[in-house]
Amino acid sequence: MTLLTNNLTAIDSELSNRQIALDPDGYFIIYVDSADGLICAKHCTNVINDRGLAVDPETGKVIPAKRKVNRTNTKLYVGRTAKELCVKIFEETQPSPVSMLDHAAYLGREFVRAELALLSGAEYVQD
Numbered sequence: 001m002t003l004l005t006n007n008l009t010a011i012d013s014e015l016s017n018r019q020i021a022l023d024p025d026g027y028f029i030i031y032v033d034s035a036d037g038l039i040c041a042k043h044c045t046n047v048i049n050d051r052g053l054a055v056d057p058e059t060g061k062v063i064p065a066k067r068k069v070n071r072t073n074t075k076l077y078v079g080r081t082a083k084e085l086c087v088k089i090f091e092e093t094q095p096s097p098v099s100m101l102d103h104a105a106y107l108g109r110e111f112v113r114a115e116l117a118l119l120s121g122a123e124y125v126q127d
Contacts, residue, residue, distance in 0.1 A: 016127055024048050025099040026074070027063075030110050032117055032124045033078075039085050039114045041107070042073035043097045082111035
């Protein structure tokens with residue numbers, strides 16, 4: 001890697017560790033379906049508790065960020081490109097499943113990463 005790439009990677013890693021406010025309208029599990037050439041985003045609902053943690057609206061249990069949890073998604077969005085997926089979620093879906101601009105920006109970045117992984121055949125892991 002070049003010095004510039006190392007610097008950009010370090011900046012990105014540092015920003016990934018910042019404290020963020022969670023979207024009360026839910027979250028997305030993003031993955032790539034390589035066989036069908038699709039970027040997929042499962043939307044799940046949550047409630048934000050008084051400590052700022054996302055909890056399952058049905059059980060009241062905290063949803064862990066670092067461990068896989070089996071939850072039923074409310075909707076599955078799919079697109080062939082990051083742009084197509086963004087149009088479906090942010091322009092065609094009313095009401096929007098995203099209520100915070102920083103969440104929308106994060107999703108856009110992740111959809112582009114997923115698209116690049118799809119095009120290159122690399123593994124995609126959601127940040």
